[in-house]
Amino acid sequence: GVISLIMAIIALILMQVNSNLKKLSDDSEGILRPEPVPFFKNKVYIAMFSILLFVVGGYYVGKGAIGLGRLKNYQPKQPIYYSHKVHAGINQINCLYCHGSAFEGKQANIPSTNICMNCHKAITSYEKGPKLLDENGVEINANAEIAKLYQYAGFDPKSPNSWDPSKAQSIPWERIHSLPDHVYFNHSQHTKAGNVQCQTCHGEITAMNEVYQFSELSMGWCVNCHRDTKVNFYDKEKGTGNKFYSIYEKFHNDIKSGKMDSVTVKDIGGLECQKCHY
Structure with a gap:
């Protein structure tokens, strides 16, 4: 131009x-x-x-x-300062502990307040971790953020045994990753069937304090991934690979005979319109 x-x-x-x-x-x-x-x-x-x-x-x-509707680098202010770096990085809490349905269901979902309280009923203060800073370099009072969690949970750390989990309130987290209504996306289809790692779409979450949208999540971005990502076929003889793709007998035979050296998501219908739009 x-x-x-x-x-x-x-x-x-x-x-x-x-x-x-x-x-x-x-x-x-x-x-x-x-x-x-x-x-x-x-x-x-x-x-x-x-x-x-x-x-x-x-x-x-x-x-x-x-670029309309693409929210790459979107980072809204959350009601509680939550550091993935501390939880998933330093303390190595598995992603599926909080986002369990990402492996079994369509949505990754945001954990309930009681999931947070599974740990923070006992961990009442932030003591040994690194200093927490927001995007502007301002230090965060981590104990004050834990106190916010207790306020939503209706929990009194001085009297932990009197806590009633059924009265806990949901934390109004601001959603970061969102696709248009006409787009179908299933987490389990990618994580469980495709063995796609969380970091592929969400970036190095274990190094993020405040999470932001790492990828643009556009149609072109998804299509390019489908073109390049190779399918990990199950090998009956070696017992390795992903059994989910064992139904594609033709591709198995083509790879064995040397007609193909690899198969991408595109080859098994990953570029068909109705896969994501129906």
Whole structure:
């Protein structure tokens, strides 16, 4: 777009230079010429400018429209400062402990307050971990954040045995990753069947304090992944691979015979429209 604009400006300048040189030549030879048409009334210039405006404007409008709804790097402020780096990174809590349905269901889901309390009924203060800082470098009072959790849970650390889990309130977390309503996405299909790691889509979660949207999650981004990701077929003889794909007998035979060296998600229908839109 920028190169086209520069070329158009150069063309206009050359046309104007050519016109001035011709005028000087005609004047020296005594050739009478009609009065020149002002720039803003010249139909050729007006047409060229309109075409240029249409092309450049269309390019930037299209580029901007493609990005509508994409929330890469989106990082809303959460009701409680929760550090994945501390929980999943330093303390190595498995992702599935809090997001268990990511392996068995369509949604990863956000853990209930009582899941948090499974640990924080006993862990009432933050003592040995690293200093916590927000995105602006301001230090976070971790104990104050734990106190917020207790407020939602209705928990009194001085009297833990009197706590009634049924009265705990949900924490109003702000959702970060969201797809349009016309898109179907199943976590278990990727994590369980496809053996896709959480970090592939969500980035290095174990190193994030405040989580943000790592990937753009656009259609092109998903399609490119389906084109490149190889399927880990089950090998009956070696007993290795993913048994989920054992139904694709033809591909098994093609790999054994040397017709194919690998199979991607694209080859098993990963680019079919109805896989994600139905």
